[in-house]
């Protein structure tokens with residue numbers, strides 16, 4: 072990509088409009104801040120609808136004056152420690168993503184890919200902030216890597232979602248800040264230009280960020296709803312080149328894999344579709360866990376391709392279609408849709424114990440290509456909800 076004719080704003084230029092707007096909403100005026108908070112809560116109570124509160128003037132502060140916190144990112148399917156409801160004014164949340172190019176096994180048969188990763192995992196770690204927080208992201212590209220990388224965050228506004236301001240060569244790091252003005256779950260991914268964009272994304276270089284409303288999630292009636300657990304499921308389509316015998320090929324480096332992989336990608340037919348990086352990554356001992364009576368938030372991202380998750384034996388009690396927390400969630404869905412390039416959140420309260428399968432309800436992709444995981448749920452069985460009246464036996 073030619074970056075020479077793209078004007079990259081100076082730090083001063085980035086800050087100026089924020090500082091100008093901050094005159095009204097400065098943290099240095101706690102009384103005003105309290106009044107704003109009250110007006111949002113009051114609107115939500117009166118109107119019973121978060122979207123009305125969202126229609127308020129955006130809260131913009133001078134980010135340089137705000138409290139700074141560091142978020143320790145963790146590998147999916149887990150989320151970093153976070154509060155569901157923000158009790159204070161917006162913060163500057165510092166996160167660090169280190170790019171790792173690593174030969175990674177993606178299936179039990181030993182198939183390997185040069186995974187291009189944020190922090191070593193496919194998908195990259197979930198970032199969690201609240202609406203109007205500032206995310207200050209350090210992107211590190213160690214000298215041991217071969218390729219140029221960057222990050223395009225769908226939660227960010229302007230400059231290719233950060234892609235123009237974050238391009239780093241091996242041996243460089245960059246610090247980048249954006250304000251999370253939209254509430255929802257959003258994909259982020261590497262987008263270094265040209266064919267490298269899909270190549271990096273289908274090599275694993277994508278993740279998600281959750282931007283919670285400051286006063287938490289709301290159900291379809293606008294009532295506050297909280298979750299007991301949250302898991303992040305990143306769906307990944309891989310296109311592994313095959314030799315003349317149909318065996319998957321292995322390469323010396325990501326650059327060596329590029330040509331053949333591009334040809335495999337052009338078929339638009341993935342060889343693997345997996346959750347969290349590898350076939351069976353979240354099954355057996357690595358299955359997700361929950362208890363009967365717990366509300367579990369499942370955040371599902373797909374950076375490149377459409378998907379249709381389904382929880383066998385359960386439902387999407389609340390599904391934030393398209394990932395937006397500003398809109399009221401859909402209710403009681405059997406299967407929901409994740410458009411390629413997005414993340415979607417679904418909440419389910421488990422009613423029965425057992426080993427649940429959560430999969431793509433393209434069942435070919437689920438069973439033959441890998442898009443399935445297990446959730447091990449403990450608790451008491453409710454015969455009223457389901458019971459075998461008589462066991463299998465001879466036909467009368």
Ligand SMILES: [Cu+2]
Pocket residue numbers: 187219220221261262263271276
């Ligand atoms: Cu990259």
